[in-house]
Amino acid sequence: MQVENETNGQLEALIRERIRRQGPIPFAEYMRLCLYHPEYGYYMTPRRRIGKQGDFFTSSSVHFLFGRLIARQLVQLWELLGGGAMTIAEQGAGEGYLALDILDALREEAADCYHSLTYALVEVSPEHRARQQERLAGHAARLVWCEPGELAGMTGCILSNELVDAFPVHLVEKRDGLLREIHVGLDGETLVEVVAEPSIGRLQEHVDWLGCGPVEGNRGEINLEAVDWMRQVARLLGRGMVLTIDYGYPAAELYAPHRRAGTLLCYHRHRSHDNPYVNIGCQDMTSHVDFTALQKAGEEEGLETLWFGEQYRFLMGLGFVEQLIALQARETDPLRAQQLRMTLKNLILPEGGMGETFKVLVQGKGIGRPELLCQRPIEAIRI
Numbered sequence: 571m572q573v574e575n576e577t578n579g580q581l582e583a584l585i586r587e588r589i590r591r592q593g594p595i596p597f598a599e600y601m602r603l604c605l606y607h608p609e610y611g612y613y614m615t616p617r618r619r620i621g622k623q624g625d626f627f628t629s630s631s632v633h634f635l636f637g638r639l640i641a642r643q644l645v646q647l648w649e650l651l652g653g654g655a656m657t658i659a660e661q662g663a664g665e666g667y668l669a670l671d672i673l674d675a676l677r678e679e680a681a682d683c684y685h686s687l688t689y690a691l692v693e694v695s696p697e698h699r700a701r702q703q704e705r706l707a708g709h710a711a712r713l714v715w716c717e718p719g720e721l722a723g724m725t726g727c728i729l730s731n732e733l734v735d736a737f738p739v740h741l742v743e744k745r746d747g748l749l750r751e752i753h754v755g756l757d758g759e760t761l762v763e764v765v766a767e768p769s770i771g772r773l774q775e776h777v778d779w780l781g782c783g784p785v786e787g788n789r790g791e792i793n794l795e796a797v798d799w800m801r802q803v804a805r806l807l808g809r810g811m812v813l814t815i816d817y818g819y820p821a822a823e824l825y826a827p828h829r830r831a832g833t834l835l836c837y838h839r840h841r842s843h844d845n846p847y848v849n850i851g852c853q854d855m856t857s858h859v860d861f862t863a864l865q866k867a868g869e870e871e872g873l874e875t876l877w878f879g880e881q882y883r884f885l886m887g888l889g890f891v892e893q894l895i896a897l898q899a900r901e902t903d904p905l906r907a908q909q910l911r912m913t914l915k916n917l918i919l920p921e922g923g924m925g926e927t928f929k930v931l932v933q934g935k936g937i938g939r940p941e942l943l944c945q946r947p948i949e950a951i952r953i
């Protein structure tokens with residue numbers, strides 16, 4: 571596919587130089603440089619990434635209802651925890667839209683919960699941190715920015731939306747029965763893929779641990795950072811919930827034989843494509859999340875899987891339909907009412923929308939197996 575190229579020349583030169591010095595580098599290292607190089611990485615430089623003027627939309631940038639519905643689940647958690655001091659730790663909050671919608675909803679609809687709350691933001695991008703500070707200024711008394719380690723023993727919820735898909739992944743292929751790893755090398759001045767032995771034994775160990783991986787001839791991603799992250803948050807959480815929202819599949823579906831080339835995708839000015847070697851440092855690179863690996867790692871560290879399902883079911887359970895009807899009723903202009911419906915349907919529609927590919931994983935620690943609001947079956951919706 572022909573894609574527009576807007577590369578950061580300094581980052582590309584630095585990557586070329588590294589490959590000349592070291593030889594081909596694992597794709598995961600290449601992806602980490604592209605996204606998180608401290609000076610030139612996509613997430614570290616000034617740029618509009620999320621929303622209309624950016625490269626991609628996230629559910630929280632589509633409409634405030636997304637965050638407002640999540641707030642309901644958080645209020646239920648606060649009640650389950652006894653109604654005392656609670657921390658909501660959001661990792662990778664981007665522009666801060668979700669935090670804002672949650673905090674606004676809690677202040678308006680659950681004032682006691684709001685005043686018991688610390689909203690902790692964990693963010694690697696200095697640029698995003700600055701935007702979050704600006705956007706959330708009206709809730710300053712509730713906010714802290716911190717490193718993950720500072721959350722140790724916390725009571726509350728560790729929350730993320732589209733964090734895990736942004737972790738650098740190893741690209742692997744199964745060839746002649748063996749796991750091989752994609753490296754990035756140079757042919758003259760051109761970046762090229764080189765298929766080589768795995769750079770670390772942990773890739774094969776991961777496939778063995780998961781009991782699943784790409785089948786013969788297929789390519790796939792292994793997100794080791796996702797597993798390490800889940801183990802870390804599971805240990806940090808004293809009591810409460812880990813709520814992870816992202817696009818992805820259970821492992822058997824992620825590595826299904828028909829998915830021959832894996833799920834790596836790049837986003838640049840609202841165009842998605844599969845070429846990670848253009849727009850270097852100027853495009854997002856993501857892969858679908860392996861929710862089986864997250865669940866398994868969480869369970870091994872003492873988390874219970876409380877609920878896993880599609881985003882549309884999660885939002886419906888929390889009152890999406892009722893809220894849509896109420897919002898529409900307040901809209902007197904029919905054109906604006908239609909626009910509202912069109913916007914909101916993005917959050918729940920399966921085809922081309924965020925409703926089905928996006929999944930929600932709810933894990934708990936020390937709260938038993940409560941009937942969660944998000945579990946309300948669609949048949950129970952009364953309109």
Ligand SMILES: C[S@@+](CC[C@H](N)C(=O)[O-])C[C@H]1O[C@@H](n2cnc3c(N)ncnc32)[C@H](O)[C@@H]1O
Nearest residue numbers: 613628630662663664692693694695698731732
């Ligand atoms: C796709 S954006 C998330 C968007 C946001 N949650 C939303 O709903 O619009 C990914 C975010 O994760 C951040 N990030 C990536 N790796 C991280 C890490 N290890 N710890 C904290 N933040 C991280 C990025 O800087 C960015 O803010």
